[in-house]
Amino acid sequence: MVADQRSMVQEVLAPPAISGRHLVKNYGPHRALAGVDIDVRRGEAVAIVGPSGSGKSTLLHVLAGIVPADAGEVCLAGSRIDELSEARRSELRRSEFGFVFQQGMLVDELTAEENVALPMLLGGTSRAEAMQAARYWLDRLGLAGRHRSMPGELSGGQAQRVAIARALAHRPTVVFADEPTGQLDSRTGAEIMDVLLEICAETNAAILVVTHDQELASRATRSIRIRDGRIESAVLTA
Amino acid sequence: MNALSIAFRVLRVDRRTRTSAFLTAVGVAVATSLVLLLLGLPYAVDAREERVAWQNKAEQTLVDQRQDAPALIKISTDRFGDQEIGRLDVALTGKGRLDLPPGVTRLPGPGESLVSPALAELIDKQPASSLGERFGKVVGYIGSAGLRHDDQLFALVGQRVEDMGEDALPISDFTTSAYYTDYDLELLAGVGLVVLLVPSLVLVASAARLTATRRERRLAAFRLAGATPQQVMAMVVAELAIPTVVGVVLGAAVNPLVRMWASEVPWDGSEWHPSDLAAPTELVVGAVVCLPLLVIGAAVFGLRRVVITPLGAMQRTPTKPLSWLRVLALPAALAVFVVAAQLGAGNMVVLGALATLIGSATVVGPWVTAAVGRFLVKAWRGPAGLLAGRRLHTDPKAAYRASSGVVLAVFVGAMALTLLPTLESTDFGPPEPTFAPSTLRLNATADQADKVVERIDDRLTRYGQQERAVRLDNAVVNDANGAPYPAYIGDCKEAAPLFGLSPQVCLDQPAVYGVGGTPVSLDAEYDQSTFPLPKGVATADLPRPVVLVDRELVPEGFKATASLVAVATSDTDTDLIRTAMVAGSAGAEVFSDVDMVASGTDRLDELRRITAIGIVIAGLLAGCSAAIATAGAVMDRRRTFGALIAAGTQVPVLARTLRVEAALPAIIATVGAGVTGTIVGVVLVSLIENAPAVVLTPWLLAPVVVGVIVAVLAGSVCGPALRRVRQEPLSDE
Numbered sequence: 028m029v030a031d032q033r034s035m036v037q038e039v040l041a042p043p044a045i046s047g048r049h050l051v052k053n054y055g056p057h058r059a060l061a062g063v064d065i066d067v068r069r070g071e072a073v074a075i076v077g078p079s080g081s082g083k084s085t086l087l088h089v090l091a092g093i094v095p096a097d098a099g100e101v102c103l104a105g106s107r108i109d110e111l112s113e114a115r116r117s118e119l120r121r122s123e124f125g126f127v128f129q130q131g132m133l134v135d136e137l138t139a140e141e142n143v144a145l146p147m148l149l150g151g152t153s154r155a156e157a158m159q160a161a162r163y164w165l166d167r168l169g170l171a172g173r174h175r176s177m178p179g180e181l182s183g184g185q186a187q188r189v190a191i192a193r194a195l196a197h198r199p200t201v202v203f204a205d206e207p208t209g210q211l212d213s214r215t216g217a218e219i220m221d222v223l224l225e226i227c228a229e230t231n232a233a234i235l236v237v238t239h240d241q242e243l244a245s246r247a248t249r250s251i252r253i254r255d256g257r258i259e260s261a262v263l264t265a
Numbered sequence: 266m267n268a269l270s271i272a273f274r275v276l277r278v279d280r281r282t283r284t285s286a287f288l289t290a291v292g293v294a295v296a297t298s299l300v301l302l303l304l305g306l307p308y309a310v311d312a313r314e315e316r317v318a319w320q321n322k323a324e325q326t327l328v329d330q331r332q333d334a335p336a337l338i339k340i341s342t343d344r345f346g347d348q349e350i351g352r353l354d355v356a357l358t359g360k361g362r363l364d365l366p367p368g369v370t371r372l373p374g375p376g377e378s379l380v381s382p383a384l385a386e387l388i389d390k391q392p393a394s395s396l397g398e399r400f401g402k403v404v405g406y407i408g409s410a411g412l413r414h415d416d417q418l419f420a421l422v423g424q425r426v427e428d429m430g431e432d433a434l435p436i437s438d439f440t441t442s443a444y445y446t447d448y449d450l451e452l453l454a455g456v457g458l459v460v461l462l463v464p465s466l467v468l469v470a471s472a473a474r475l476t477a478t479r480r481e482r483r484l485a486a487f488r489l490a491g492a493t494p495q496q497v498m499a500m501v502v503a504e505l506a507i508p509t510v511v512g513v514v515l516g517a518a519v520n521p522l523v524r525m526w527a528s529e530v531p532w533d534g535s536e537w538h539p540s541d542l543a544a545p546t547e548l549v550v551g552a553v554v555c556l557p558l559l560v561i562g563a564a565v566f567g568l569r570r571v572v573i574t575p576l577g578a579m580q581r582t583p584t585k586p587l588s589w590l591r592v593l594a595l596p597a598a599l600a601v602f603v604v605a606a607q608l609g610a611g612n613m614v615v616l617g618a619l620a621t622l623i624g625s626a627t628v629v630g631p632w633v634t635a636a637v638g639r640f641l642v643k644a645w646r647g648p649a650g651l652l653a654g655r656r657l658h659t660d661p662k663a664a665y666r667a668s669s670g671v672v673l674a675v676f677v678g679a680m681a682l683t684l685l686p687t688l689e690s691t692d693f694g695p696p697e698p699t700f701a702p703s704t705l706r707l708n709a710t711a712d713q714a715d716k717v718v719e720r721i722d723d724r725l726t727r728y729g730q731q732e733r734a735v736r737l738d739n740a741v742v743n744d745a746n747g748a749p750y751p752a753y754i755g756d757c758k759e760a761a762p763l764f765g766l767s768p769q770v771c772l773d774q775p776a777v778y779g780v781g782g783t784p785v786s787l788d789a790e791y792d793q794s795t796f797p798l799p800k801g802v803a804t805a806d807l808p809r810p811v812v813l814v815d816r817e818l819v820p821e822g823f824k825a826t827a828s829l830v831a832v833a834t835s836d837t838d839t840d841l842i843r844t845a846m847v848a849g850s851a852g853a854e855v856f857s858d859v860d861m862v863a864s865g866t867d868r869l870d871e872l873r874r875i876t877a878i879g880i881v882i883a884g885l886l887a888g889c890s891a892a893i894a895t896a897g898a899v900m901d902r903r904r905t906f907g908a909l910i911a912a913g914t915q916v917p918v919l920a921r922t923l924r925v926e927a928a929l930p931a932i933i934a935t936v937g938a939g940v941t942g943t944i945v946g947v948v949l950v951s952l953i954e955n956a957p958a959v960v961l962t963p964w965l966l967a968p969v970v971v972g973v974i975v976a977v978l979a980g981s982v983c984g985p986a987l988r989r990v991r992q993e994p995l996s997d998e
Contacts (some may be wrong), residue, residue: 093911114915121913132908136655148648149922177659194912203868 042105044069044233045090045201052085052256059085059098061256065211069211072224072234074244077253081204083207083237086253088118088261089125090118091203104200121150125194125232127223129206133178133186139165144191151196164192177221184215191223195230195235204236208243220246268499272507281476282504288472288893289505290512293560294885296465297516298523300552303461305524305544306454310533312541317413319366319439334435336372337426341854345396345840350384351398351419353837353850355434356426358413366421366439376401382994384418385981391884394728395840399847414528414536428851429711455616456623459881460677464670464886468510469560471893473505478506489521502561505935509557517553524662530878532871547618587661589777591632591906594939598625599948606949622945626676626938627669636669637933649925656898657930668934670890671975674883675938675968676945681876682964683946686871698858705837706831707846711738713860714828719828726791728841734832734849738825739790742798743811752779752812753789754819755828762833764809775815776803789815789825796820858996877967884971887931888978895927895979899986906990920987924980931975939968 037055043066052060059082067073072240075083082180088094090101092108101109108119120126133142148154161220178186187207194202204223208216218234223249236247244250245264252259275282314321317770320340331337334805336357343350355372367371373379378400380388385406388397397403400420409415479856482496492500521539527535544552605618634657641654657664665672700706709717714736721734737753737760744750752761757771757778776797778782784802786795798818807813828849834842846855899906910916943965950959 088911091911117910117913117915119913124913126908126909126912130904132905134652134655135904136659137651141651141655145648145651146909146912146914149649149909149918153601154646247957 031036039072042102043067043254044071044104045235046102047086047090047096047103048100050086050089051097052082052089052094053097058256059067060089060099061098062256063253063256065090065251066257067233067235069203069233070228071249072229072236074162074226074233074243074247075237075251075253076239076241076250079120079239081253082252082256083097085256087203087205087237089237090202091126102217109163121146122197123200125199126203127201127202127207127249129195129209131185133189135178136243137176138177139170139181139185139189142178142189146193147196147254161192164196165189167226169249182215183211184219186217188222192224195226199232202232202234203232204205206237206239208238208240213240213242216240217244217246233260268496271500272503275504276507279476281479282423283477285472286508289469289560290508290515292465292472292889293512293556294516294519296462296469297552297556298520299318299461299465299514299882300458300556301517301544301549302527302534302542303454303458304548304552305542306457309537309541309546312543313413313535313537316367316541317408320353320412320419322415331435332358333360334358334437335363335597337424337429337433339424339429339437339852341432341852343399343420344843344860345391345418346389348387348418351417352847352852352854353420354424354433356429358425358426361437362437364438366411368408370408371402371406371420373421374405375423375425375428377404377830378402378420378422379405379407380421381407381412381417381419381941382421387418391840393843395888398706398843399844400726401848409538413497414538416619417535422852423451424851424914427962430713430851431919432708456677459878460674460883461886463673464883464890465557466563466609467666468668468886468890468893470666471890472564472896473527473560474894480755498565501565505561506557509560513553513557516556530875532875540792579979587632587634587635591628591993594625594628595622598622599945603948611802620686623677625788626941629664630669630672630934631661631665634930634934634935635663637930637937638664641828641929647922647925649922649929652922652926653929664930665934668887668891668975670929671884671887671971672933672938673860674880674887675935675971676700676942677938678876678883678971679879679942679965679968680946680949683943683959683961684949685873685876685964692881699809700763700831700858701833702858703840703854704763704765704831704835704836705842705846705857706829707850707855708719709830709850710851711826711828712857714738716832716836717830717850717853718970721832721845724849725832725842730834730838730841732838732842733759734830734846737763737764737829737831739827739829740814740823740825741788741790741950742777742784742814743786743788743795744780745785746782748782749788750780750784750812752777752787754787754816754825755816756816757813760813761807763794763831764811766807766809770807772803772805773816774803777812777814778805778807779810779812780804784814787823789823790827796823812943846866854881877964880967880971881974884935884974885978887971888975891927891931891975891979892982895923896982896986898927899923899983899990903990906987909986910928910990916984916987920984922986923983927979927983931979932972935972935975939965939972942968 044214046066049063050060050063050066051058061082063082065086067075070158075086077083085094089096090110090121090203092101096109099109100107101124106115111119116177118149122132133139137145140158140161143164144152144154144157147160162174165171168191170185170188170192173181173185176185176190181189187210189209194204207220207223211219223234223236224246235246236243238244247264249261249262253263276286279911336355338356339354341352341354343352356375363372369379380403382399388400390404391397407419407421412419428677449883453761457690460976482491484500487497487500488494518872524539524542528539530536544564589783598618602615602622605615638659638661640656644656645651645654645757707717718734718736725732725734735755737755740752742750742752742756757776758768761768761770771778784798784804786797788795797820798814799820802818828844830920832842832846843855844966906919947959
């Protein structure tokens with residue numbers, strides 16, 4: 028009991044897995060982010076919702092270091108990452124972050140396991156190690172029989188599971204998911220969301236999910252609504 | 266809104282379509298200019314030969330009676346160093362009228378000459394004794410209308426009638442028309458048309474493919490919106506017609522520049538006038554009409570599935586594995602070729618068999634591509650090998666198509682480069698040489714021979730040379746069995762150096778050399794009269810296949826009709842001695858075994874040069890196709906690569922991987938084609954009667970060089986293409 032409490036206290040005192048302070052981003056005259064503050068802790072799943080053009084994806088990209096902010100700061104486990112060089116940020120994205128996009132964005136000519144292994148291979152991991160990790164994650168995501176399937180032979184939900192396996196294979200600290208169920212029917216979308224949340228909970232990763240779908244957002248720990256580049260509301264959902 | 270206006274609108278708003286249209290236009294322009302050049306080649310020889318018909322002995326209009334001819338001429342080939350000089354000696358008899366040949370404003374009198382500008386320049390740079398004195402006083406120039414090309418070395422030399430000798434041709438006029446077919450060049454043009462047209466069309470196809478996916482989607486949308494198949498077809502035609510027509514016009518416009526460049530490539534010993542290479546108008550029109558039809562037809566065929574089933578256009582259909590039976594096409598075609606060649610079938614049959622052999626590459630190629638892909642998929646060690654292997658394995662036909670241009674060029678090139686050096690190793694000189702290779706000779710009538718020797722010796726003395734001209738008369742020695750031996754009459758000690766022998770091989774007494782049996786009599790060449798040789802005449806053998814009769818043994822009354830005047834030379838004094846001989850003989854053709862070998866190897870040099878140029882051009886075209894295809898492949902997968910870059914994959918790492926992915930198939934294709942072409946070349950050499958040993962020279966590395974060119978060009982676009990992807994890594998297309 029005491030140990031549990033100590034653990035909770037440590038978790039509260041520990042810096043957030045990823046945080047953004049006073050984030051501003053402009054695209055020409057259009058202000059995509061207008062001073063956003065956000066913290067996401069390990070094991071926490073945060074859904075970002077809002078209408079089209081509200082700045083959801085921009086916030087995700089700025090936090091992930093894909094797009095530089097015009098002002099504000101981004102920290103990973105308390106250390107600023109927005110001041111790092113592009114090469115260093117790429118390295119961080121490769122080692123600390125995982126990405127799931129609206130479409131699986133799989134390479135058509137590669138099998139499911141090769142698609143999962145590809146980022147690791149590009150990062151210098153050996154063939155044996157990368158393929159072993161790929162098979163493990165495909166099995167974890169319920170694709171035990173589809174290792175050698177080509178993307179064209181997979182359903183939309185299966186392809187997205189492959190994409191999730193690819194994002195998780197290197198055990199990231201933070202997973203960024205941009206409309207991961209946008210191309211799927213509602214039942215498959217719900218299944219995918221559950222798988223994503225379940226795995227992240229197991230691996231104690233922080234997860235940020237951008238979605239239009241309120242139903243899916245309600246499955247996250249916290250839901251943040253954005254409008255015109257500002258946080259309109261934040262709701263604890265679980 | 267009609268199809269053409271839709272096409273223009275798409276071009277206006279879509280940058281990628283504009284890029285594709287630009288590249289398609291460039292590809293069509295290259296194809297057009299090459300096709301026009303190659304179509305003109307067979308006619309180029311005609312044009313050139315007609316211009317220089319007056320320089321050609323075989324084309325002259327001869328007069329039966331020498332005394333009635335307005336002029337006597339002698340046509341010969343002279344040499345300076347390794348350069349060939351054409352020469353026409355003319356003596357006006359004063360009878361009748363003689364029209365001037367093209368490019369000549371007046372005929373030279375005795376001791377005068379008109380020379381081509383290039384020869385005049387060469388004469389100016391050399392001491393007179395090395396070259397200039399061969400032609401007398403230069404009194405004018407020959408214009409380009411009478412020359413093979415502007416750099417031709419040619420002299421029109423005036424002579425006195427009495428110096429022209431019996432072998433001079435009496436002519437009524439200089440001929441100005443010629444009909445000449447160069448079968449070698451026609452064959453080269455035919456093979457070149459295939460070898461260069463295929464990579465050109467692959468280039469066009471690659472450019473068109475850049476937007477194929479997007480176009481398929483757009484057309485499918487039109488079909489879904491109710492457009493009829495005919496309307497969709499019209500849109501495709503309109504979209505491709507714009508860059509194709511622009512390309513054809515551009516290609517026809519730059520063709521003169523291509524002709525100018527090609528005119529520098531020598532054939533049959535000389536370069537060309539750019540106008541020689543112009544194709545006849547009807548062929549130009551035919552090509553300009555057919556090429557766009559070919560390109561548009563191919564594109565319409567490629568998009569037929571959109572027309573039939575708009576919904577199916579974007580679905581991926583699995584490709585069937587290729588049958589291993591395909592691999593048998595090459596040995597089967599080779600067998601057909603071997604049988605055709607060995608049965609001595611007609612030229613067209615052998616050419617057809619050769620075309621089948623070349624064509625078999627397109628059947629075997631995709632199967633080999635798939636096999637290589639299968640191997641890479643199993644054996645890959647890094648991401649590049651994995652991506653390349655999967656691409657080759659997934660759609661081997663498409664992967665082969667991208668390399669087919671260079672495969673054909675390298676296959677044909679490797680075959681040629683195996684054959685040419687082997688043929689080059691063949692000795693083009695006489696099979697059993699009598700004279701030392703550098704001994705210069707000229708033919709003279711027996712009546713004039715002494716005078717010619719005297720004149721040559723005078724000049725040699727003047728030039729400070731130790732060598733002297735030696736007269737050898739042609740004769741026939743008969744042995745006791747009646748067997749005739751072609752022989753020379755001369756002094757053995759004088760003649761021995763001409764044969765590359767020491768005078769010490771000669772006996773101290775007059776003798777007959779080189780007759781196996783007992784020599785009994787002597788005939789003059791072309792004369793049936795027989796003169797007995799002294800009984801018990803001394804005989805000996807010479808270490809050369811020559812029969813020589815010491816002049817002291819010549820029976821009284823024997824009169825030779827034909828003679829040879831020869832001078833032994835060393836490497837340093839050849840040009841001086843040649844000048845003395847040409848000037849001393851009033852323009853007789855001076856020759857040596859070295860010259861015979863040189864003219865034999867000149868054609869091989871030309872063939873080798875043209876082969877190398879063809880391979881490099883095909884390699885460049887294939888490289889451009891590969892680069893475009895690579896850019897297309899990157900852009901087709903831009904969302905995936907954008908995602909990988911967003912997820913932290915470094916652009917240089919990804920670019921390196923994609924460069925290898927693009928280069929690997931190109932290198933495998935060229936090396937594979939090179940090896941196969943070499944093997945086929947070796948087989949072809951073995952078909953040659955008394956085949957020389959196969960010579961494999963460093964030229965065979967040319968396919969590797971081409972492979973590297975293609976690979977570098979193919980990979981060069983990965984970096985820029987990825988940087989473009991990176992600018993908007995996650996944007997929609």
